[in-house]
Structures are given as structure tokens and as C-alpha cells.
Amino acid sequence: MELLKRQSPGRLIVLGFAGVILLGTFLLMMPVSVREGQQVSFINALFTSTSAVCVTGLIAIDTADHFTVFGRTIVALLIQIGGLGVTSVGVGLILLTGKRVGMKGRLMVKEAMNVGSLKGMVRLVKAVLLMTLCFEAAGAALSFLVFVQDYPPVQALGISVFHAVAAFNNSGFDILGGLRNLIPYQNDILLNLTTSGLIIFGGLGFLVILDIGRKRSFKKLCLHSKVVITMSVILLTAGTLLLKATEDISWLGAFFQSVSARTAGFSSYPIGEFTNAGLFVLIILMFIGASPGSTGGGIKTSTFFALVQATKSAATNQHCSAFHRKLPYEVLSKAFIITFLSMLVVCTGTFFLCILEPEYTFVQILFEITSAFGTVGLSTGITPELGDAGKYIVILTMFIGRLGPLTIASIWSFRPAAAARYSEESITIG
Amino acid sequence: MELLKRQSPGRLIVLGFAGVILLGTFLLMMPVSVREGQQVSFINALFTSTSAVCVTGLIAIDTADHFTVFGRTIVALLIQIGGLGVTSVGVGLILLTGKRVGMKGRLMVKEAMNVGSLKGMVRLVKAVLLMTLCFEAAGAALSFLVFVQDYPPVQALGISVFHAVAAFNNSGFDILGGLRNLIPYQNDILLNLTTSGLIIFGGLGFLVILDIGRKRSFKKLCLHSKVVITMSVILLTAGTLLLKATEDISWLGAFFQSVSARTAGFSSYPIGEFTNAGLFVLIILMFIGASPGSTGGGIKTSTFFALVQATKSAATNQHCSAFHRKLPYEVLSKAFIITFLSMLVVCTGTFFLCILEPEYTFVQILFEITSAFGTVGLSTGITPELGDAGKYIVILTMFIGRLGPLTIASIWSFRPAAAARYSEESITIG
Numbered sequence: 001m002e003l004l005k006r007q008s009p010g011r012l013i014v015l016g017f018a019g020v021i022l023l024g025t026f027l028l029m030m031p032v033s034v035r036e037g038q039q040v041s042f043i044n045a046l047f048t049s050t051s052a053v054c055v056t057g058l059i060a061i062d063t064a065d066h067f068t069v070f071g072r073t074i075v076a077l078l079i080q081i082g083g084l085g086v087t088s089v090g091v092g093l094i095l096l097t098g099k100r101v102g103m104k105g106r107l108m109v110k111e112a113m114n115v116g117s118l119k120g121m122v123r124l125v126k127a128v129l130l131m132t133l134c135f136e137a138a139g140a141a142l143s144f145l146v147f148v149q150d151y152p153p154v155q156a157l158g159i160s161v162f163h164a165v166a167a168f169n170n171s172g173f174d175i176l177g178g179l180r181n182l183i184p185y186q187n188d189i190l191l192n193l194t195t196s197g198l199i200i201f202g203g204l205g206f207l208v209i210l211d212i213g214r215k216r217s218f219k220k221l222c223l224h225s226k227v228v229i230t231m232s233v234i235l236l237t238a239g240t241l242l243l244k245a246t247e248d249i250s251w252l253g254a255f256f257q258s259v260s261a262r263t264a265g266f267s268s269y270p271i272g273e274f275t276n277a278g279l280f281v282l283i284i285l286m287f288i289g290a291s292p293g294s295t296g297g298g299i300k301t302s303t304f305f306a307l308v309q310a311t312k313s314a315a316t317n318q319h320c321s322a323f324h325r326k327l328p329y330e331v332l333s334k335a336f337i338i339t340f341l342s343m344l345v346v347c348t349g350t351f352f353l354c355i356l357e358p359e360y361t362f363v364q365i366l367f368e369i370t371s372a373f374g375t376v377g378l379s380t381g382i383t384p385e386l387g388d389a390g391k392y393i394v395i396l397t398m399f400i401g402r403l404g405p406l407t408i409a410s411i412w413s414f415r416p417a418a419a420a421r422y423s424e425e426s427i428t429i430g
Numbered sequence: 431m432e433l434l435k436r437q438s439p440g441r442l443i444v445l446g447f448a449g450v451i452l453l454g455t456f457l458l459m460m461p462v463s464v465r466e467g468q469q470v471s472f473i474n475a476l477f478t479s480t481s482a483v484c485v486t487g488l489i490a491i492d493t494a495d496h497f498t499v500f501g502r503t504i505v506a507l508l509i510q511i512g513g514l515g516v517t518s519v520g521v522g523l524i525l526l527t528g529k530r531v532g533m534k535g536r537l538m539v540k541e542a543m544n545v546g547s548l549k550g551m552v553r554l555v556k557a558v559l560l561m562t563l564c565f566e567a568a569g570a571a572l573s574f575l576v577f578v579q580d581y582p583p584v585q586a587l588g589i590s591v592f593h594a595v596a597a598f599n600n601s602g603f604d605i606l607g608g609l610r611n612l613i614p615y616q617n618d619i620l621l622n623l624t625t626s627g628l629i630i631f632g633g634l635g636f637l638v639i640l641d642i643g644r645k646r647s648f649k650k651l652c653l654h655s656k657v658v659i660t661m662s663v664i665l666l667t668a669g670t671l672l673l674k675a676t677e678d679i680s681w682l683g684a685f686f687q688s689v690s691a692r693t694a695g696f697s698s699y700p701i702g703e704f705t706n707a708g709l710f711v712l713i714i715l716m717f718i719g720a721s722p723g724s725t726g727g728g729i730k731t732s733t734f735f736a737l738v739q740a741t742k743s744a745a746t747n748q749h750c751s752a753f754h755r756k757l758p759y760e761v762l763s764k765a766f767i768i769t770f771l772s773m774l775v776v777c778t779g780t781f782f783l784c785i786l787e788p789e790y791t792f793v794q795i796l797f798e799i800t801s802a803f804g805t806v807g808l809s810t811g812i813t814p815e816l817g818d819a820g821k822y823i824v825i826l827t828m829f830i831g832r833l834g835p836l837t838i839a840s841i842w843s844f845r846p847a848a849a850a851r852y853s854e855e856s857i858t859i860g
């Protein structure tokens with residue numbers, strides 16, 4: 001306990017996620033979780049638990065086919081815990097028991113939710129929990145209208161709640177069975193739009209939703225909200241147009257896949273049949289991902305925005321600005337470093353999976369690794385077929401992707417900032 | 431003429447390269463350049479000329495099979511002009527005619543060779559021309575010892591000179607015929623080492639070679655030379671080990687391909703038969719490329735070094751330093767921007783080629799585009815089979831790769847630095 005207290009918030013978060021994943025693995029392997037006649041090996045339970053806690057949605061085994069109602073409830077809980085962030089849940093529990101939240105707890109929520117200040121942390125967590133409940137209840141009600149047409153009411157209710165939790169937390173899990181994801185409902189407008197809505201709001205980030213709720217006017221929003229909303233609209237539009245151009249799918253399908261690739265991971269068409277060009281569009285969307293402070297992954301929309309603005313300012317010799325505000329150097333530098341680390345993770349994962357699984361094409365492997373890193377969960381269908389070593393690589397990639405490569409990289413650092421300063425000297429670049 | 435004088439150095443360099451490419455295209459289409467019974471279409475002449483001037487070495491048609499001795503001499507001259515840089519050649523010519531080099535000329539050499547100061551520019555260009563001559567003469571003499579065993583002396587001499595020019599300029603062209611590149615000599619130690627030596631020295635950059643010649647001790651070298659030499663050693667070693675691990679080739683072959691992928695583009699083994707993992711290693715080596723101020727392409731070794739150092743310093747909370755010197759912010763920022771622009775170019779080229787040529791695998795297309803962008807010239811063999819639109823995309827990629835994406839991006843900018851400064855506000859990243 002003393003040892004735990006001395007760790008940095010970053011390390012505690014990593015340990016917390018790992019702990020929840022191992023607990024989930026254990027629960028999913030219990031006989032009460034597994035359907036009669038099915039086997040769930042350790043690696044597949046670990047894969048499912050990691051995928052749920054990291055809100056990814058890649059599946060080694062079909063959720064509905066292998067797990068009982070109890071098992072599926074465990075999966076939904078793991079998704080909800082992963083989506084809110086282990087620490088927010090912890091703080092929420094402490095609040096429920098009436099205890100005061102200490103400085104350490106506040107620091108951890110700050111790190112996990114990526115907010116700038118410690119003020120109003122407790123009120124924030126309360127608002128987040130309430131907002132999650134509202135969105136998921138509304139989503140479940142609308143989904144119920146669709147599922148009740150095909151399933152008996154009680155089962156439809158279960159599917160609807162599971163689906164709303166999965167969609168708002170951008171997790172991409174389904175419990176329709178047979179590895180079909182949402183393909184049976186590819187032309188159902190209500191379900192497509194409900195799911196898209198849950199995904200988009202879940203992927204904007206809690207702070208942005210709170211900002212919208214408070215200001216109710218685009219002009220008054222803070223810079224971060226403006227950037228995130230603008231980028232989301234641009235990426236959704238570009239993704240829809242490019243997918244419609246490269247694939248033989250409906251406009252609804254192109255829109256839904258464009259929304260979903262940005263981190264949710266539901267598929268209404270079989271991704272394995274997409275062309276190279278379409279898969280590449282999805283890979284880039286998955287790599288960029290959702291917005292910071294949301295349940296989604298990837299390098300984040302605001303990071304991508306900073307890259308574009310920094311590059312534009314370098315090419316045109318102007319100040320780096322956005323919406324009449326200058327972007328600070330630290331933001332640009334952090335954006336580039338996160339992108340570089342993310343590329344390293346994706347490239348390393350892809351390289352090792354290429355060696356381990358030579359029978360798959362390069363684009364299939366790059367797609368699966370990017371999906372894992374962006375905690376997206378879209379799949380060309382190779383994940384269930386991977387060997388154990390390959391599954392461990394995907395598990396590790398999901399874990400790094402959910403916590404962020406910079407958090408992972410910085411937990412190894414013990415040293416305080418160096419005192420010695422060197423004299424400056426330039427090197428040639430490019 | 432007045433219009434030309436008002437242009438920025440960057441624009442003049444772009445125009446100069448384009449002019450030389452078009453002149454080369456015209457010369458290669460003349461009957462005296464083309465062998466009897468062969469046809470050279472406009473697109474294939476343009477492709478060959480661009481590939482030569484951009485010192486890439488991708489080929490749409492085999493050089494020896496299609497061109498006469500006159501045509502091959504044109505190709506060698508285009509490679510030499512492209513390797514030295516159009517402006518260095520221009521300044522060299524002015525020097526030969528005894529005229530004084532004006533401020534504009536010096537500025538252009540500064541831009542083209544990526545040197546920091548205008549001092550000693552003329553002496554520098556003289557040294558560069560002399561050095562090129564020495565390395566190429568030595569390389570041709572050593573290659574002659576190999577080729578004379580298989581060809582009559584006069585032809586062997588021609589092949590040797592062509593090969594030395596191609597290797598020192600990192601161009602990857604061969605005139606052995608039948609699209610075989612250097613595969614017939616894959617086990618010839620002398621030719622492999624001679625070629626590797628020419629490639630490595632050509633790829634270090636003239637300034638580094640001059641620095642080594644002057645100081646003769648690693649410790650006394652300037653920071654840039656230290657960085658470039660260290661990175662070259664690391665990349666060569668890592669490349670050799672990874673290729674030996676993934677492919678069924680000899681150590682000599684792994685070393686040679688590792689050297690060659692860093693921008694030269696010779697192949698002693700058929701690249702089309704490599705595994706996905708091996709191709710991916712080559713793609714990453716090609717993307718990083720050679721050192722700045724050399725004849726090679728890619729984002730450059732020093733750029734990659736800056737990325738790694740900046741990331742390391744962010745993860746460990748230390749100053750960004752190298753060899754006891756602090757790296758300036760402008761250097762790190764330029765490194766990230768160049769890398770981002772380069773990724774954009776490679777991704778855009780790959781996307782369009784995926785659409786145009788759906789019959790090829792994604793890794794083949796990514797490989798070919800990265801090879802074109804890094805002006806490497808390695809090929810899985812698809813380039814000669816591409817349609818005209820595909821060839822234009824590869825041509826454009828080579829052109830952008832040779833001049834650098836930042837130079838290309840900045841030629842569109844007319845505006846001076848903005849006077850208005852905005853107040854600073856942060857956005858969340860990652």
C-alpha cells in the first residue's frame with residue numbers, strides 16, 4: 001500500500017487498467033460466464049477482457065455465441081469501466097460512499113480524463129456519470145424499437161442496453177452472434193442513426209459536450225471545443241465521400257462506416273471485402289481516431305488539427321493560429337511527439353505480426369493493428385484466426401492504444417529534469 | 431527574364447529541375463537515343479528522364495534494352511546533373527566561364543544544398559565537383575575489374591563508368607539489360623563492397639565528407655556530421671540484421687540491400703519475392719533515406735534523429751540534447767513538419783495508385799510509392815506494368831521527393847509574415 005502511494009498518477013492508471021483486465025479475464029473464464037458446450041481458453045478470455053476494457057471491440061471469439069447472460073453482463077461492465085476510465089469510476093465509488101476525494105485522486109482523474117485544471121473535479125465526475133446514464137438510456141430506448149421487431153421483448157431489452165453501452169463507449173461489441181456485427185441491420189435507418197449519434201457524442205469527449213450544453217453557440221465555445229467539432233465534421237464528410245467513391249455501398253453505409261471507423265468499430269458491411277483503397281481510407285480514419293477526453297482512441301482529432309496547422313504555418317511562413325488564437329509551442333510539439341510514438345507502435349506491431357502470420361496480406365495486418373491501436377475494433381476478419389503470439393501482440397497494442405503511447409513511454413522515467421544545460425547548436429534537417 | 435529574376439530561390443530550383451527533366455525527355459525520344467526495333471513513348475521517356483534527374487532509378491523500360499550508347503550517356507548525364515543539383519551545376523558552369531557568382535546564385539546553392547551560411551560558397555562548389563570526380567573515377571576503376579571478366583574491355587569500361595556514376599549519385603540505374611539490376615553479381619564481393627562504398631559516401635552528403643577530410647577525428651566533427659554518421663551506422667546495422675532475419679539471403683546480400691534501400695536502389699536479389707516483413711523493413715529504411723545535402727532522398731537521417739531525440743526528451747522530461755549539445759526548437763519543429771508532409775505525400779500517392787491499379791497488393795503499391803518518394807528506385811516489379819495515369823503519379827512522387835515536400839509546399843506562399851499576433855490559448859492534445 002505504501003509502495004502504491006509513492007507511484008506517479010500515470011503508473012497508477014496503467015496498473016489500474018491492467019488490474020481490471022486481469023479481474024475481467026478471471027470472471028469471463030468462470031463456468032457461470034461460459035455457455036454450455038463452449039470452451040473459453042485463457043488467451044481468448046484475456047483478449048475479450050482487454051478488448052472490452054480498452055473499448056476496442058476486436059473479438060477473438062464471438063461474444064453472443066460463447067458467453068451466457070452473466071458473461072455478457074461482465075463484458076458490458078468492463079466496457080463501461082473502460083469507457084469512463086478506471087479512475088473516474090473509482091472517484092465515483094468514493095463519492096457514493098460519502099468520503100472526501102483526496103488530492104491524489106483528483107490528480108489521477110486529471111491525468112485520465114486529460115483536463116487542464118483540478119478545480120471542480122468532483123462536480124465534473126458527477127456530471128460525467130449522469131451524462132453517460134442519460135445518453136445510454138435514450139440510446140437503449142431507440143434501439144429497443146428496432147430490436148423488438150426481431151427478438152422477444154426481454155431479449156430485445158438486453159440487446160438494446162448492451163448495444164447502447166457499447167455504442168456510447170465506442171466499443172464496437174455486438175451480441176447478435178455469428179461474428180455478424182451490425183451487418184443484418186445495414187439498411188435500418190433508425191438503428192444506423194441512433195448508433196451514429198451515440199458514437200459521435202461519445203467520441204466528442206465529456207468536456208466538449210458539457211461546453212456545448214453550457215454555451216449553446218458555436219462562437220462562444222472554447223477553442224478546444226471548436227477545433228474538435230470542426231475536425232469531426234471535416235473527417236466525417238471526407239470519410240463518407242471517400243468510402244462512397246471507393247466501395248460499392250449505400251450513402252447510409254458510407255456515412256455509418258465513416259462514423260464508426262473514427263473509433264467505434266461497428267461494421268454494417270463486411271470489411272474483409274473492401275478494396276485496398278477503401279481499407280486505406282479506414283486505416284487513416286482509425287489512426288486519427290476520436291477526440292481527447294472521450295472514450296475513443298487514435299492520435300485524436302485535435303492532435304491531427306495541430307499537425308495540419310503547424311505544417312500550414314511552416315509552409316506559408318505565418319504564425320500558427322486557429323480561430324484567431326495562437327497555438328502554443330508545447331501543444332504543437334506534443335502533437336508531433338504523440339503522432340511519432342503512435343507510428344512507432346503501429347509499425348512495430350505490424351512488423352511482428354507480418355513475421356508471425358505470413359499467410360495474411362500486409363494490408364490485413366496493418367488494418368488489424370491500426371484498429372487495435374486506435375481501439376476501433378473494425379476487422380477484416382483475421383483476428384479470430386491469429387495464433388496465440390499474434391493475439392498477445394494485438395492485446396498489447398490495444399492496451400498501449402487505450403492508455404496512450406506517451407503515458408506508457410513516460411512510466412519508465414525516474415529521473416527529475418536535468419540541471420545541466422548544454423549550449424545550443426543546430427543540425428541540418430531535410 | 432525579368433519575371434524569372436523576381437522568383438524566390440525555391441521556385442527557381444523547382445523550375446530548373448522541371449526544365450532539365452523536359453529537356454532530357456526530348457533527348458531520350460530522339461531516334462539517335464533509341465535502339466533499332468525499339469519504341470520509346472512520351473510517357474516512358476518522361477518517366478526515365480524524371481527517374482534519372484531525381485536520381486531515383488525506378489524504370490518503366492529497361493535502360494540497356496531500349497537506349498543506344500548515346501541514349502545511355504544522356505541518362506548518365508541526367509543522373510549526374512540531378513545528383514549534384516541543377517544549381518550547383520549552374521554555378522560550376524559559371525565558374526568555368528570565369529564569371530563572378532552573384533548573390534542570387536549563392537542563395538540558390540544554399541537552398542539546393544541545404545547549407546547554413548553563404549560564406550565560401552564558391553570554394554564549396556569547386557570542392558564538391560572535384561570530390562565527385564575522384565570518387566567516381568575510383569569506383570569505375572574497381573568496378574572495371576569485375577565487369578571486364580564478363581564483357582569486352584570497351585563495353586566493360588562503359589558499364590563501369592555508368593555504374594560508378596549511378597552508384598555515387600545513389601541513382602540505382604543499371605545497364606546490364608533484361609530488368610536484372612545487379613542480381614547476376616549478388617555474390618561478387620568486390621562489386622558489392624565497391625558499390626556499397628560509393629553509395630554510403632554519396633549518401634553522407636558533401637559537407638560531411640569535407641568535414642571528415644578536414645578533422646580526421648570523430649570527436650572534433652561538427653554536431654551534424656556526428657549525428658549523420660551515427661544514424662547511418664545504426665540504420666545500416668539494424669537493416670542488415672532485420673533483413674537477414676526475415677529473408678532467405680546471404681549476409682552480404684542483407685548488408686547490400688540494407689545499404690541500397692537507404693536511397694540507392696540497386697537490388698542484388700529479386701525484391702518481388704521478399705516477405706511482407708522484409709518489404710516493410712525496406713519501406714521504413716526507404717522512407718528515412720539518406721543524409722541531407724547528399725544525392726539521396728527520404729525524410730533524411732538527421733530528421734529521424736531529431737524525431738527520436740525530441741520524443742525521448744518528452745518521455746523522460748529531459749532537455750532535448752545530442753552529443754552534449756542542446757537541439758534548437760526550430761530544428762525539432764522542422765523535423766516533425768517534414769515527416770508529416772512526407773507521410774501526406776506517400777499516403778496520397780498510395781491511395782490514388784490503389785484506386786488506379788486494384789490488381790496489385792497494398793504492400794506492392796506502398797513499396798513503389800515510398801521508393802519513388804525516397805528517390806530510392808527499388809521495385810517489386812510493378813512499375814513497368816503501370817498504366818499511364820499510374821506512371822504520372824509515380825513521376826510526380828519522384829519529383830516531390832527529390833525537391834522535398836517543404837520546398838514544394840512553400841512555393842505557393844506569397845504572403846509575408848503576418849503582422850497581427852493573436853493571444854495564446856491552449857487545446858488538449860492526445
Ligand SMILES: [K+]
Pocket residue numbers: 055056057170171172263264265375376377
Ligand atoms: K472501439
Ligand SMILES: [K+]
Pocket residue numbers: 485486487600601602693694695805806807
Ligand atoms: K536512388
